Amino acid sequence: MNFEYDALIRNNTWQLMPLPADREAIGSKWVFWVKYKPDGSLDKYKAWLIAQGFHQRPGVDYKETFSPIVKPNYDPQPKGYEQGDSSMVCKLTKAFYGLKQAPRAWYTKLMGVLQALGFSPTRSDSSLLTHFFPTSTIFILIYVDDIIIIGSSQSKINSVISQLDSQFFLNHMGALHYFLGIQVTRSAEGCIFLNQGKYVQDVxxxxxxxxxxxxxxxxxxxxxxxxxxxxxxxxxxxxxxxxxxxxxxxxxxxxxxxxxxxxxxxxxxxxxxxxxxxxxxxxxxxxxxxxxxxxxxxxxxxxxxxxxxxxxxxxxxxxxxxxxxxxxxxxxxxxxxxxxxxxxxxxx
Structure with a gap:
């Protein structure tokens, strides 16, 4: 919870202020998840602060679901992290999980940063981006907020990760080994093998x-x-x-x-x-x-x-x-x- 809360604070997600008389707080809740390693052992506990977007009212809290412009929304202070006067609420300056505008706002922000770094989406798949350098190539594959970065230059990859970390609060997972239920292993010759062994066992x-x-x-x-x-x-x-x-x-x-x-x-x-x-x-x-x-x-x-x-x-x-x-x-x-x-x- 502390990790998630610190990330929201670092990204200036809200400002504390009194709730306007003509507005209602939409509410939020903590959601907890246990993440396991490919072998089935415990990896870590995760927590998300999720906005209760089903309380948002059309025309008041948002106009268009996929509009890149996020109208001001108000949310009670996260439970367990209240500061000062309990009547103060969070005026959201950025979208986060649960808001109806969150997917579009996140995509717009992420793509803007990546394109500023020189990446461009492929015509066949907008979630796959490439950056061609004179002596190397970097690929980025995006699934919501999970990102795979591969390329022919480790120094270029490290540079991209560093620049993204300056814009977002990244949790660098190291070499790719497990992604969306797919295990990734590498041979001594450098070949990559994909399998869903753990996924099958869970089924x-x-x-x-x-x-x-x-x-x-x-x-x-x-x-x-x-x-x-x-x-x-x-x-x-x-x-x-x-x-x-x-x-x-x-x-x-x-x-x-x-x-x-x-x-x-x-x-x-x-x-x-x-x-x-x-x-x-x-x-x-x-x-x-x-x-x-x-x-x-x-x-x-x-x-x-x-x-x-x-x-x-x-x-x-x-x-x-x-x-x-x-x-x-x-x-x-x-x-x-x-x-x-x-x-x-x-x-x-």
Whole structure:
């Protein structure tokens, strides 16, 4: 709590003043979280001061949710950190967690600082920024307030971190090893490996399958699932939760993409049966399933299994639709990988 409070004070988030007669304090609360290491051991306890943005009134506390201009909001002093007269409130000069304007305000501030440092977002992904120096390149990937910085020069990376720390209260985590449920390991040769081992274990514990046995093929490719051939599942909420979790697991697990795509099609009404291009595979609507994967050298970098939006009248049409899906992905990857690395493929 002290770390979070000190960061808010350092960033001049508010000013103490009496509450105006025509305004109401929106309120805030402390939210606590236990963070674990990739091996499951305790890492640290975290605390956030979260504004109760659901109390904000349109036209009074804000005009447009995504407006970069934050109207004055008033918040009671954080519990446990009251100073002076308890009737004094915090007039917010900056947005923080919970406010309706916070996402836009944070994005505007962060992008302004990064662009002043010479970074520019890629056209294919606004959360990926690059900075090309004469002898090196730095990449920054942003997910809300979590940032990955990589590059070919450690001195340049250190310089960027130092400049960001002068603008924000950074918590430098060192070399990347765990990010959004994905473990990152490095070999002696410098290769990077991504896996979601801890994420998988957490899922198995959540659904009571920690002692289950593995299988080489999650589901036969010839399986035809239907929305009406089996009794309803007892806990639809659990089904949807597990399927959402499995969707994120496909980030590193190519082999389950097909079966996850299948079970995703029945989230509206799951039954007990539900716990290359495939023509007319759905017995309910006869829609086909597209599948594709992309290599960069010898490495998989993208894959997907997706149900087609229209009914294909013959297998060739289904194949062409799959080809279109692959071409769209290749164009995006060309922009992301090619321009981010400074290499743009020539037209054939």
């Amino acid at each position: 198995l514990v959540k659904v009571g399958m920690a002692d289950c046995k593995s299988c080489a093929t999650p589901v036969p490719s010839t399986l035809k699932l239907s929305a009406t051939n089996s009794p309803s599942f007892d806990d639809p909420s659990l089904y949807r939760t597990v399927v959402d979790i499995l969707q994120y697991l496909t980030v590193t697990r190519l082999e389950i993409a097909y079966c996850v795509n299948k079970v995703c099609q029945f989230m509206h009404a799951p039954t007990k049966e539900h716990c290359d291009s495939d023509w007319g595979s759905d017995p309910d609507d006869r829609k086909s399933t597209s599948g594709m994967c992309v290599f960069l050298g010898n490495n998989f970098i993208s894959w997907t299994s997706k149900k087609q939006s229209l009914v294909a009248r013959f297998s060739t049409e289904a194949e062409y639709r799959s080809l279109v899906l692959a071409v769209v992905e290749l164009i995006w990857l060309k922009e992301s990988v090619g321009r981010a690395s400074g290499l743009v493929a020539k037209r054939p």
